[in-house]
Amino acid sequence: MSVEVNERPGDVTTAQHPPLVKLVGIKKHFPITRGIIFQKKIGAVHAVDGVDLEIHQGQTLGLVGETGCGKSTLARVLMKLYDPTEGQLFFDGEEYTKFGRNKMRPLRREMQMIFQDPYSSLNSRKTIGAIIGDPFRIHRTVAKGKVKPEVQQLMELVGLNPEHYNRYPHEFSGGQRQRIGVARALALKPRLIVCDEPVSALDVSIQAQILNLLEDLQEEFNLTYLFIAHDLSVVKHVSDKVAVMYLGRVVESAPGDTLYRNPKHPYTGALLSAVPIPDPDLARKKKRIILEGDVPSPIDPPSGCRFHPRCPRAQFPKCLEDDPELLPHHEGQLAACHFPLEDESILEAIDVAEEPEKAEASTENPKPA
């Protein structure tokens, strides 16, 4: 069953429908100022620096990258929690870049967000009935007397006991709190949900529960997700398409399987090779592309290709001077690199278990002494 799902060609829908969300040339720069009364701009943090994205109805776009690559800023721009410095935002064909508070309000019903930290994203002084019911009260989509049954229905939907309506967030575990966050996001029947690291703070066993819940809800309500995480294996599990960000730019995007089997950008390769494999024999055989150093400061990003100071394949002076564009490689795959990875180098670094059967066979034979 999995194969069909996996190979569901995202491109068929692409041709017929316009994307639900479209971002064109989005930039978000945060000014750095000096002085108290006369504030003078002395620089800017280039948090997001020219990103184009499209998400289609019913699909999941995964967004991965290290801390500080701008993935959360991008999500907040998409939600119009920040105004973009440059670029255009479209929802369902309509541009909303310049919308003010009032005009945004109906759109807010269509897009909701789930946050990383289930502890700080819930008001600890409100009962969870009030937390999940707030969207109804603010947007007045449900008559006052009907809020409680609606909330309880939502609670049941996300796997919470509706009798716990009057409890406070501290009475729930991390996983249950994340379910509350999901219920709140679903209250207004949105079409798009931005999930910003929804499972990073949870134990693995609970992570799996929340991922399954998100999958079920997507199927039931034909939801569209923008799924942000730093864990590639989680992103690959949920996403139809994955975009890799580095220093405010998308450096590669491709359908999940293509990205894993055939990454083109050396940064993607390094990210993939760093993901731990839960299999001792394979893990010890695997070669790593170890990245030296940390992500450079987005205040003054490197010239040319932004990845060149850490790139094992960088060639000078081209990578230092020339900013690579996102170019198509395989079907649906875009990568921004002058010297993309060739297939052999990828095989060495990451492709240790091309066929799962092979991996299992090798594990069954030798009995531990």
Place this chain on the structure above:
Amino acid sequence: MAEPLLDVRNLKVSFPTDDGLVKAVENVSFTIERGETLGVVGESGSGKSVTFLTVMGLTNRKSAQVEGEIIFEGQDLLKIPVEELRNIRGSKMAMIFQDPLTSLHPFYKVGDQIVEAIRTHQRTSKKEAFDMSVDMLRRVGIPRPDERARQYPHEYSGGMRQRAMIAMALVLNPDLLIADEPTTALDVTVQAQILDLIDRLKEEFNAAVVLVTHDLGVVAEHCDNIQVMYAGRAVEYGTARDIYYNAHMPYTWGLLQSITRLDLSGSKDRLKPIQGLPPSLIFVPPGCPFHPRCPYRFDPCDKVVPELLPANGHHASACHLPLADKERIFQEEVMQRS
């Protein structure tokens, strides 16, 4: 066989609270040899951190009720006076924590914090100690260590802070390093660097390492032995290969099946999470503590507490299922994820 570096026998730790006695650790026994890496895996509240905080003597002696023996290099740490324990802690065994920002002091320069660690245990001049800390920062891979030693923790990135913590822990050449979720707060790329670093330094210093984590995915490559904990008990113990290729305990199966895997194609398969939530440590279920969540429970499970019994060699599990069934279920159901 030489005696093990650390031998924990029947350790019990409980905390009296207003709501009742929290039984955080119940009858846990294990040993660690020199040069070994032990992985300790379990969910939040499984007692894995408390076990090692107790080994380090960091649970409050007044509020915690501790029973059992913790024999480290021949002496029982639970019987020696606090001053002596203080000498051992930091010099012979060291610990690094999950969140490097909260475990470094924000007001002091990183180098000075390492100097303090050195001078607490050794008679050295400040100059000498500072040189030692710069050298140690270099060995953990911090570029320009002499400049970096004069900076404050907030000037470091997350990965660098964890490196600085490791430098501080290892500067006195301890025999045992306990790493409590050392990479949970870090990016995968940095995680790989830190785990490799711990591995390399372990060889260099001939130390033993304990890696405490909730993610079985992380420790496969780095551990010799793995102990799985649930509700304060050790429920399975074996070599890394025993645990990943032939696990005997339904809880371990659940953990293995919860991992999202990059290396398997068709990973859009549904995950099989463990149903339900971990139990309260005040009201631990009778019998096997895992039985309310276990899909394979049968007659004795809710009455008799299973003991941690070795099946072959030193691969032990605490489960009532017959060995043949365990092996069959593992091969048929757990391995068939793809």
